[in-house]
Every structure is written in structure tokens, then in C-alpha cells.
Amino acid sequence: MLVSVVELLESARRTAARSVNALMTTTYWLIGQRIVEQEQAGARHALYGSALLRQLSSDLTQRFGRGFSVDNLELMRLFYQAYPPAEISETSSRKSPLRAAPRLKAQTLELAAIAKRFPLSWSQYTLLVRRTRSSEARNFYEAEALRGGWTIRQLARQIDTQFYERTLLSRNKAAMLKKGQPAKPEDAVSPEEELKDPLVLEFLGLKDEYSEVELEEALIARLETFLLELGGDFAFVGRQRRLRIGDDWYRVDLLFFHRRLKALVIVDLKLGKLTHADAGQMHLYLNYARQHWTLPDENPPVGLILCADKNEALAHYALEGLPSKVLAAEYRTTLPPEAQLVAELTKTQHLLAERQQRRSHESAATAAAEPATSAS
Numbered sequence: 001m002l003v004s005v006v007e008l009l010e011s012a013r014r015t016a017a018r019s020v021n022a023l024m025t026t027t028y029w030l031i032g033q034r035i036v037e038q039e040q041a042g043a044r045h046a047l048y049g050s051a052l053l054r055q056l057s058s059d060l061t062q063r064f065g066r067g068f069s070v071d072n073l074e075l076m077r078l079f080y081q082a083y084p085p086a087e088i089s090e091t092s093s094r095k096s097p098l099r100a101a102p103r104l105k106a107q108t109l110e111l112a113a114i115a116k117r118f119p120l121s122w123s124q125y126t127l128l129v130r131r132t133r134s135s136e137a138r139n140f141y142e143a144e145a146l147r148g149g150w151t152i153r154q155l156a157r158q159i160d161t162q163f164y165e166r167t168l169l170s171r172n173k174a175a176m177l178k179k180g181q182p183a184k185p186e187d188a189v190s191p192e193e194e195l196k197d198p199l200v201l202e203f204l205g206l207k208d209e210y211s212e213v214e215l216e217e218a219l220i221a222r223l224e225t226f227l228l229e230l231g232g233d234f235a236f237v238g239r240q241r242r243l244r245i246g247d248d249w250y251r252v253d254l255l256f257f258h259r260r261l262k263a264l265v266i267v268d269l270k271l272g273k274l275t276h277a278d279a280g281q282m283h284l285y286l287n288y289a290r291q292h293w294t295l296p297d298e299n300p301p302v303g304l305i306l307c308a309d310k311n312e313a314l315a316h317y318a319l320e321g322l323p324s325k326v327l328a329a330e331y332r333t334t335l336p337p338e339a340q341l342v343a344e345l346t347k348t349q350h351l352l353a354e355r356q357q358r359r360s361h362e363s364a365a366t367a368a369a370e371p372a373t374s375a376s
Contacts, residue, residue, distance in 0.1 A: 017121075018119075018121075021120075021121040021122055021123075022115040022118055022119070023111055023115055024122050025115070025118040025120075025121070025122040026111050026114045026115040026117075026118055027111065028075075028076045028079060028122060029076070029079055029083065029114065029118070030111075030114070031073070031076045032076035032077045032078070032079050032080025032081070033080050035056070035073065035076065035080070036077055036080055038052060039052060050070075053070045053073045053074060053077075054070055056068075057069055057072075060073075075126060075129065075130075079125060079126075079129050082128070082129050082135070082138065083117075119146055120142060120145055120146065121152060123152045124145060124150075124152050124155050127155055127156055127159060128141055128142060128155075131159050132159065132164075137164045140167075141155060141158065141159060141163075141164060144158070218348075218352050219269055219308055219345075219348055219352070220239065220253050220254060220269055222344075222348045223254065223267065223269070223306065223345070223348070224236065224239065224254055226344050226348075227254070227256060227267070230336055232259070233258050233260045233261075233334070234256045234257075234259075234265070235256060235257045235259060236256060237255040237256055237257050237264070238252075238254075239254055239255070240253065241255045243285070243288050243292070245284065250281075250284070250285065252266050252267075252285055253267055253268050253269045254267035255267070258302075258334070258335070261299060261302075261330070261331060261334055261335075262297070262298050262299050263294075263299040263301055263302055263331075264289055264293060264298070264301035264302075265301070265302055265303075265304060265335070266282070266285050266286065266289060266301055266303045266304065267306065268281070268282055268285070268304070268305050268306070269306050269308060270305065270306065270307045270308065271308050271309070272307075272309055273312075274305060274307040274309075274314050274316060278305055278307075279305065279316070279318060282305055282318045283303070283318060285303060286300070286301050286302075286303050286318060286321070289301040300321075300322055300327075302317060302318065302322075302331050302335070303317065304316075304317055304318070304335075304341070305317075305318065306341065306345055308345055308349060313345040313346045313349070314342065315338040315339075315341035315342050315345070316338070317331070317332065317335065317338070319331055319332070
């Protein structure tokens with residue numbers, strides 16, 4: 001019984017994710033169509049196109065929020081050009097008899113009709129547009145992804161390993177195609193991941209401040225309060241702040257501005273042991289923040305990695321790469337000592353463990369009392 005219900009829910013969630021992705025992809029294709037048609041109706045030179053995208057980005061962001069940056073609009077334009085109306089059979093609005101219908105109904109039917117042409121997710125199409133060198137390669141990867149049921153991670157791996165080029169050079173192409181199909185464990189994408197994809201959340205206008213782990217959520221909330229309680233130097237900027245580098249999305253757990261240092265402080269929480277990869281990821285965040293989030297009169301950002309492993313708690317400042325040792329020393333003096341952060345982290349872990357234990361006892365007590373109540 002349980003297995004069949006779980007399978008039903010998993011299937012329903014995947015179907016919902018596919019439906020949202022198909023409509024989102026179609027909408028972005030139609031936006032790209034509008035942009036190209038507007039460009040062609042006006043001037044064709046680059047200055048006109050960039051000005052058009054900047055204005056459209058500003059207007060859409062003001063009305064719908066995130067997801068309509070100039071870069072994203074440019075991607076929609078490229079997407080439309082990569083899949084011109086001639087390839088979208090019987091869906092071009094000029095050929096469709098839907099123009100006679102009411103405008104809203106016509107647009108709804110148009111979306112549903114074109115959506116059938118885009119069976120992959122929007123994230124997969126962005127990979128195809130950005131990282132394939134020819135229409136032949138793009139069509140090949142699209143067909144293989146559909147045939148093999150590739151996830152976004154599988155598709156990215158196949159493009160990165162030049163699967164198309166290797167297949168062309170192979171003498172036994174059938175064997176090569178069969179070899180490229182199997183998925184790896186790390187390629188799997190859960191329905192939750194698909195529905196909580198930042199692109200899907202932006203498209204639906206939903207907030208994305210969520211955490212997959214209750215422990216992580218509670219720790220972040222407590223650390224946020226703790227840092228703000230240290231004094232007026234810490235100013236809260238954001239939580240679960242997203243950034244996109246290339247085709248990959250990342251999340252910064254906490255973002256503060258330190259008034260005395262005149263610098264952003266990025267806080268990243270790790271539930272496992274601290275690794276070199278964690279430090280490398282923090283420097284990736286710092287480089288991004290230095291380029292995109294730091295104002296001209298501010299100092300370079302500093303990173304704080306907090307490790308909440310069950311057996312030990314660690315705090316590590318990412319200070320390498322600062323322009324001077326004096327600045328690094330000032331950061332160490334002004335920011336809370338690592339030992340203090342570790343003590344707070346450990347204390348919070350114990351409080352959360354005690355809270356969880358109380359909940360378990362209360363649940364057990366309630367369950368034990370139910371039969372007696374029923375008998376009476």
C-alpha cells in the first residue's frame with residue numbers, strides 16, 4: 001500500500017514539474033519571439049537591441065520580480081533564434097486560426113500547442129543554446145536526452161565530454177549511443193529538486209527561502225540572531241541569497257554588512273566536516289560578491305565557514321586573497337573570535353538536540369495515552 005502511494009505521489013510531482021517546465025519554456029520562447037520581432041521592426045544594430053533589453057528587463061523586474069535580467073532576456077532571444085518558427089510546426093501565431101478567438105483564450109491555446117514541441121526542461125534548453133556549437137549538435141543532444149530520459153546533470157555531463165563529436169568519429173555509432181545512455185547515481189534529480197529549481201520558483205513568482213534540512217534551517221536562524229546580537233556593526237542583508245555562475249545556481253546561507261569594516265560578510269553553514277571543496281566554494285562566492293555585490297567605496301568581502309559536524313564544530317575565515325595583510329589583521333580583530341563562534345554553534349546544536357528529544361518524548365507519550373483514552 002505505502003509503496004504504491006509513494007510511487008503515485010512521485011509520479012504526480014514529476015508530471016507537475018514537467019508541465020510547469022513545458023509552459024515556462026514555451027513562454028520564454030514566445031518572449032524571445034517578441035524581442036526579435038521588435039528588434040526587426042526597429043533598428044537592427046546592437047545599440048538598439050541592448051537598449052531594448054535593458055528597458056524590458058527594468059519593466060518586467062518591477063512588475064514580476066526576479067528572473068528577467070538582461071542576460072536572461074538575451075538567452076530567451078537566442079533560444080527563439082535557435083528554434084525558429086519553421087521548426088515549431090503549426091504553432092506560429094501568424095499561421096494559427098486562434099487570432100479570431102478572444103485574446104486571452106488564444107494565448108492559452110497557443111502556449112499549450114507550442115509546449116508540445118519542448119519536452120525537455122528550460123534548464124536543459126539553456127544548456128543546449130549556450131554550450132552546443134551547431135544546430136546539428138543541439139538537435140542530437142535534444143533527441144538523445146528525450147530518448148534516454150536524461151536529467152539536466154546527465155545532459156551537462158554528455159556535453160562536457162563531447163559525446164556528439166565522439167559519436168560522429170566512432171565506427172560503431174549504435175554501440176556508442178547505447179554506451180552514453182546509462183545514468184550515474186549523482187545524475188538523479190528528485191521531484192522536489194525539480195519543483196524547487198530557482199528558475200521554476202521565479203517563473204511561478206514563489207519565494208525560495210527554504211531549507212531541505214530542519215536542522216540547517218534552525219541553525220541558520222539561531223546564528224543570524226547571534227551575529228546581530230554581537231552589536232550594531234553587523235547589518236543583516238539577506239538569507240539564502242542566490243547567485244548564478246554560468247549554468248549553476250548557488251546559495252549563500254547568510255549575508256551581512258559590517259559597518260566598521262565597510263565590507264560584506266558571507267556566512268556559509270556546513271552540516272558535515274569542513275573540506276577543501278568548502279573553502280574553494282567560499283572563494284567562489286567571494287569573487288562573485290566582489291564583482292557583483294560590492295560597492296566602489298567598500299572593502300573586499302570576507303567569508304565565514306561554519307562547520308556543524310556532529311563530532312566537532314569549526315569556524316574558519318576565508319581571508320586569503322585580500323589586498324593587504326593589514327586588512328586581514330583588521331578583519332580578524334574586528335570580527336567575533338572563531339572560538340566564540342564555535343561555542344555558539346555547539347550550544348545551538350545541544351539546544352536543538354534537546355528540543356528534538358522533548359518532541360520525541362511528547363509524541364511517544366501521546367501515542368501511549370491514545371489506547372487508554374479510546375478504552376474509556
